[in-house]
Amino acid sequence: MRIALKKYSRIAGVLLLVTGICIIPSFVVAMIYREQTCIQWFGGTMAFCLIPAALILRFAPPPSVRIKPRDGYLIVSLTWIIISLISAVPLTGSGAIPSFVDAFFEMCSGYSTTGSTILTDIEALPKSMLFWRSFTHWVGGMGIIVLGAAILPSLGIEGQVIASAETPGPTMDKLTAHYSDTAKRLYELYFAFTVIETVLLVFGGMGLFDALVHTFGTVGTGGYSDYNNGVAHFQSPYIQWVLILFMAMCGTNFNLYFGVPKKGLKAFLEDEECRLYLLIMLGCSLGIAADLLLRGVFSSLFESLTAAFFHVSSIMTTTGYSTENYDLWPTFSKMLLLVVFFTGASSSSTGGGPKIIRIVVAIKLIRRNVALKMHPHRFYNIKVNGRIVSQEVATSICNFLFFYVFVLIAGTLIISLNGFDLMTTFSAALTCLGNVGPGFALVGPVCNFSIFNPFSKIVLSFLMIAGRLELFTFFMLFFRRYWNPNRY
Amino acid sequence: MSLNRRQILKILMIAFLFAGTAMLIPLLFALNIEDHRCAAAFGVLVPILFAAGLGCGYAHRKAPTRKKHIKPKDAYLSIALGWLLVLFVCSLPYALSRHGYTLMDGWFESAAAWTTTGATVLDLRSLPRTLLLWKAMNSWFGGMVLTTLTLTLFPRLGIAEQQITDNDFTGTTTGKLSPKLSSTLKISFALYGVLTLISLFLLLPSGMRPFYAVLNAMTCVSTAGLIDITGTSGAFLITPYIKFVLAVVALLSSVNFLTYYYTYRRKFRLAREYYEVRFYFRILLAASLSMTLVLYVTGTYRTLPQAFGNALVQTLSFSSTSGFVMGGISHWPVFCEVVLLVCALIGGCSFSTASGMKVSRAMVFLKLMTRGVDKRIHPHSTRAVNINGKAVPAKRASSITVFIMLYILVFILGCILMGIENQDMETTFTCVIASLTNTGTGFGKMASANYSIFSGFGRFISTLIMMTGRLEIYPMLLLLSKTFWASDHARLA
Numbered sequence: 007m008r009i010a011l012k013k014y015s016r017i018a019g020v021l022l023l024v025t026g027i028c029i030i031p032s033f034v035v036a037m038i039y040r041e042q043t044c045i046q047w048f049g050g051t052m053a054f055c056l057i058p059a060a061l062i063l064r065f066a067p068p069p070s071v072r073i074k075p076r077d078g079y080l081i082v083s084l085t086w087i088i089i090s091l092i093s094a095v096p097l098t099g100s101g102a103i104p105s106f107v108d109a110f111f112e113m114c115s116g117y118s119t120t121g122s123t124i125l126t127d128i129e130a131l132p133k134s135m136l137f138w139r140s141f142t143h144w145v146g147g148m149g150i151i152v153l154g155a156a157i158l159p160s161l162g163i164e165g166q167v168i169a170s171a172e173t174p175g176p177t178m179d180k181l182t183a184h185y186s187d188t189a190k191r192l193y194e195l196y197f198a199f200t201v202i203e204t205v206l207l208v209f210g211g212m213g214l215f216d217a218l219v220h221t222f223g224t225v226g227t228g229g230y231s232d233y234n235n236g237v238a239h240f241q242s243p244y245i246q247w248v249l250i251l252f253m254a255m256c257g258t259n260f261n262l263y264f265g266v267p268k269k270g271l272k273a274f275l276e277d278e279e280c281r282l283y284l285l286i287m288l289g290c291s292l293g294i295a296a297d298l299l300l301r302g303v304f305s306s307l308f309e310s311l312t313a314a315f316f317h318v319s320s321i322m323t324t325t326g327y328s329t330e331n332y333d334l335w336p337t338f339s340k341m342l343l344l345v346v347f348f349t350g351a352s353s354s355s356t357g358g359g360p361k362i363i364r365i366v367v368a369i370k371l372i373r374r375n376v377a378l379k380m381h382p383h384r385f386y387n388i389k390v391n392g393r394i395v396s397q398e399v400a401t402s403i404c405n406f407l408f409f410y411v412f413v414l415i416a417g418t419l420i421i422s423l424n425g426f427d428l429m430t431t432f433s434a435a436l437t438c439l440g441n442v443g444p445g446f447a448l449v450g451p452v453c454n455f456s457i458f459n460p461f462s463k464i465v466l467s468f469l470m471i472a473g474r475l476e477l478f479t480f481f482m483l484f485f486r487r488y489w490n491p492n493r494y
Numbered sequence: 495m496s497l498n499r500r501q502i503l504k505i506l507m508i509a510f511l512f513a514g515t516a517m518l519i520p521l522l523f524a525l526n527i528e529d530h531r532c533a534a535a536f537g538v539l540v541p542i543l544f545a546a547g548l549g550c551g552y553a554h555r556k557a558p559t560r561k562k563h564i565k566p567k568d569a570y571l572s573i574a575l576g577w578l579l580v581l582f583v584c585s586l587p588y589a590l591s592r593h594g595y596t597l598m599d600g601w602f603e604s605a606a607a608w609t610t611t612g613a614t615v616l617d618l619r620s621l622p623r624t625l626l627l628w629k630a631m632n633s634w635f636g637g638m639v640l641t642t643l644t645l646t647l648f649p650r651l652g653i654a655e656q657q658i659t660d661n662d663f664t665g666t667t668t669g670k671l672s673p674k675l676s677s678t679l680k681i682s683f684a685l686y687g688v689l690t691l692i693s694l695f696l697l698l699p700s701g702m703r704p705f706y707a708v709l710n711a712m713t714c715v716s717t718a719g720l721i722d723i724t725g726t727s728g729a730f731l732i733t734p735y736i737k738f739v740l741a742v743v744a745l746l747s748s749v750n751f752l753t754y755y756y757t758y759r760r761k762f763r764l765a766r767e768y769y770e771v772r773f774y775f776r777i778l779l780a781a782s783l784s785m786t787l788v789l790y791v792t793g794t795y796r797t798l799p800q801a802f803g804n805a806l807v808q809t810l811s812f813s814s815t816s817g818f819v820m821g822g823i824s825h826w827p828v829f830c831e832v833v834l835l836v837c838a839l840i841g842g843c844s845f846s847t848a849s850g851m852k853v854s855r856a857m858v859f860l861k862l863m864t865r866g867v868d869k870r871i872h873p874h875s876t877r878a879v880n881i882n883g884k885a886v887p888a889k890r891a892s893s894i895t896v897f898i899m900l901y902i903l904v905f906i907l908g909c910i911l912m913g914i915e916n917q918d919m920e921t922t923f924t925c926v927i928a929s930l931t932n933t934g935t936g937f938g939k940m941a942s943a944n945y946s947i948f949s950g951f952g953r954f955i956s957t958l959i960m961m962t963g964r965l966e967i968y969p970m971l972l973l974l975s976k977t978f979w980a981s982d983h984a985r986l987a
Binding site for chain 2 (some may be wrong): 076079301336337338339340341342344345348368371372373374375376377379380381382397400401402404405406407408409411412415418419422423425426427428429431432446447478481482485487488
């Protein structure tokens with residue numbers, strides 16, 4: 007217990023501090039719009055976070071015990087759950103979302119950048135609460151721990167060790183020698199995206215508040231909007247294409263952007279993952295556009311292209327905005343959408359899902375195996391971007407994909423106890439696990455998750471966090487071996 | 495790319511002669527019941543097939559004998575070609591019998607039968623009895639051929655993922671066929687025959703007419719499913735006894751045949767402790783118990799035994815990929831639907847007539863997952879995947895991994911292609927699962943294993959999916975791969 011206290015107290019302090027800081031913008035928004043109860047609850051929660059944080063950071067000694075990767079899993083999982091719990095307090099307290107389970111679901115959905123909502127009337131919420139919901143996307147998109155490491159490099163948490171449990175994708179590229187520098191650069195880029203998109207959206211006729219909300223939803227690949235009918239509210243192709251562009255950009259591996267000054271656009275095209283990402287996006291969009299046009303859902307080519315690109319990029323990057331009720335589209339289109347539900351975005355992006363890099367490796371493994379069937383003694387290495395993928399990494403990628411399928415099926419089974427039809431159940435589990443947002447049938451783009459009972463909502467909330475933390479980080483805690491690790 | 499022409503001619507000869515011989519039975523039957531149109535169709539086909547077979551045999555004799563042993567490439571091509579040819583030939587009677595069926599109908603019926611899917615696009619109630627017999631026979635042949643393929647040829651081709659640990663039955667030698675092959679074949683034929691007889695004897699006292707008892711014995715042993723002709727004259731009612739028999743037959747034919755072999759060889763301990771069968775029982779138990787609970791709690795059935803009985807029968811129906819439906823499962827809670835679909839995907843044991851992904855692969859799937867967790871806790875640990883106390887060779891484990899990924903890939907591709915048919919999502923989904931696992935029964939509009947809602951395109955695609963699933967994916971996939979058609983000679987890069 008003493009060791010645990012030594013190990014974790016400082017980290018807890020840092021995380022409380024981060025949570026407290028995250029509330030500040032919403033607090034300011036509440037002040038601007040003069041929303042009394044919201045000011046009180048934001049202020050209260052902020053104090054609840056910041057005062058213990060200050061005390062801990064002032065008095066707790068720096069950790070004398072090294073933090074192992076194994077501790078990282080526990081820290082990260084707990085962080086995400088606790089921060090969601092704390093963040094749900096203002097929502098319930100101010101009466102915006104009366105049920106705490108609902109508020110917890112909403113916040114898990116926010117931080118994990120899922121964008122599923124239990125709200126039936128979004129526009130009825132106070133402005134500051136709307137802002138708070140969307141702001142969690144922005145924080146969750148790049149990662150809470152990464153944020154901690156970026157703004158507080160000197161606090162002595164071993165960022166790299168912990169953050170590897172939080173960063174999407176099987177590998178983490180080291181851009182700089184110190185992890186805190188990497189985190190800082192990532193956040194600088196993230197910030198730049200945010201500013202540019204907001205400006206572009208305002209230029210397209212959005213109000214500043216709407217622009218900010220949709221920017222948070224886009225760059226974090228979350229998908230919360232402040233209107234009941236989402237992006238469709240604006241009726242503007244310009245805004246849709248800006249969103250398509252930024253969704254696609256934020257679903258790309260962020261590390262590639264650092265190569266742009268040197269290599270230009272080749273930085274993206276040289277990368278195998280990025281190539282497949284763009285290829286799938288393009289292929290599915292064109293397929294859907296053709297289907298929509300041929301079956302007469304839209305009459306003009308431009309409309310169907312816009313709708314196809316918008317929804318493919320929205321779902322593939324796991325954002326989850328929608329302008330049309332794609333649940334009414336032909337089945338072929340829906341199946342193509344389902345494919346991008348499964349692939350997810352690129353590694354080291356803000357998107358979720360199984361990540362394209364894993365699909366790349368899986369495809370190469372399949373090709374390798376087919377070749378080996380013909381020539382059993384052939385020597386065959388798998389290479390991605392010219393580098394050999396070790397057997398170890400390939401195995402772990404397969405493990406991940408299997409685990410994903412397993413959790414998806416298990417989740418579907420548990421949710422099915424709620425008694426909704428197959429597509430609703432399956433797509434609810436899929437969309438939460440992949441952090442997309444909307445699903446099909448009763449959880450389709452014009453519906454919401456309020457139909458589920460509290461038990462299912464909690465299960466779905468955990469699925470979202472597990473999906474955001476790439477499964478193992480979260481589910482590892484449920485294995486006995488994790489808790490008595492020194493015996494074998 | 496040089497193919498073993500001799501080998502292909504031999505396969506063609508066997509296929510033609512086999513089909514020709516098999517058609518003698520429906521021919522005699524048709525003559526007996528004086529169904530002249532069917533008799534004419536079979537009567538025309540038999541001599542043609544025999545002539546073609548003998549022609550191929552003659553060419554086979556004449557062909558140069560350059561190669562001594564069979565290469566993987568030749569074997570794969572033979573399997574795929576042989577299947578396509580047999581399926582095509584067997585679809586001809588439907589079209590030629592002038593009962594108003596098209597060649598596409600025939601193709602679907604024969605593919606569904608041969609892959610032991612048991613689906614149909616026709617109204618089986620109005621199907622002439624000769625053709626019904628022919629369909630049942632095709633299913634029976636399909637089950638037999640597949641069992642022998644998995645026992646003999648697949649292990650030697652390296653589609654040995656089903657066979658995790660080595661055993662003395664199939665052997666593990668690759669390359670040429672070992673002398674043990676013929677004895678293996680004999681035993682597997684005998685087993686299959688005995689199982690058919692058992693199910694026939696069980697079905698006879700059920701009040702079914704003997705003709706239908708024979709048909710259903712053949713389709714059930716091959717896990718194609720029940721030929722449902724309720725509502726016609728001479729039909730049978732589905733009594734609890736029939737349910738019981740069907741469940742028993744489904745169980746018998748989906749259990750690993752090795753256990754029978756061990757029992758026959760008086761190695762009772764090996765038979766009892768066979769890991770795959772034990773795991774299979776655990777799956778069946780878990781699935782049926784959880785469904786019982788849900789069925790009882792939701793009030794679908796009033797008593798627990800009733801709920802358990804129905805849950806168990808349905809679990810066996812889907813696990814063995816037979817896909818017979820005892821009425822009412824479309825009104826079952828969604829939970830049961832998901833459980834049944836998972837059961838179908840896992841399928842039966844390897845070396846059985848059941849299809850699906852196979853239990854042994856599912857075991858490795860689970861083991862690999864927990865190993866992944868271990869790896870993350872102890873990044874430098876070196877633990878093999880252990881099944882039954884023995885380590886699975888890394889190569890085989892990775893081969894199984896790829897197979898499972900391929901299975902998922904084929905499933906997704908199938909969904910996209912079937913999506914063009916524009917049926918609702920649930921129907922499309924479960925249709926692809928039903929085709930890929932050769933269960934034949936899905937949910938939504940697919941609850942009666944009737945594919946007639948689809949147009950010709952969808953029917954054709956689903957037959958392709960059925961074949962891919964039944965032939966363990968590789969033979970169909972390899973035909974599409976570049977390596978297959980590339981030159982035999984090693985390239986100097």
